[in-house]
Amino acid sequence: MSYFQRHIFFCLNQRENGEASCAQHDAQAGFEHCKSRVKQLGLAGKDGVRVNKAGCLDRCAGGPVAVVYPDAVWYTYVDQSDIDEIVESHLKNGQVVERLVLPDNVGR
Numbered sequence: 588m589s590y591f592q593r594h595i596f597f598c599l600n601q602r603e604n605g606e607a608s609c610a611q612h613d614a615q616a617g618f619e620h621c622k623s624r625v626k627q628l629g630l631a632g633k634d635g636v637r638v639n640k641a642g643c644l645d646r647c648a649g650g651p652v653a654v655v656y657p658d659a660v661w662y663t664y665v666d667q668s669d670i671d672e673i674v675e676s677h678l679k680n681g682q683v684v685e686r687l688v689l690p691d692n693v694g695r
């Protein structure tokens with residue numbers, strides 16, 4: 588059994604050279620919203636959910652991206668309602684939000 592039941596990592600990488608990066612899509616706001624929703628719902632902590640910042644996850648073309656482990660499910664999201672759905676459906680209930688899953692062929 589792992590320490591956390593689910594662990595979500597948000598890429599917050601910012602590039603100054605004009606190349607795509609998740610920070611251009613307000614990834615920070617998505618991360619902060621997720622963290623507060625997980626806390627509000629009492630999901631945070633051991634045997635629960637952990638929300639972490641990450642640097643580039645190498646799938647920049649699909650940004651902003653986040654990945655949930657141990658399920659290894661990759662998401663792209665647009666707004667807070669997308670984050671709410673990921674939290675409620677996947678992080679809380681273990682159901683993947685298919686409409687937000689990042690296609691396998693999206694890379695850097």
Ligand code: FES
Binds near residue numbers: 608609642644647
């Ligand atoms: S900048 Fe976010 S995955 Fe690369």
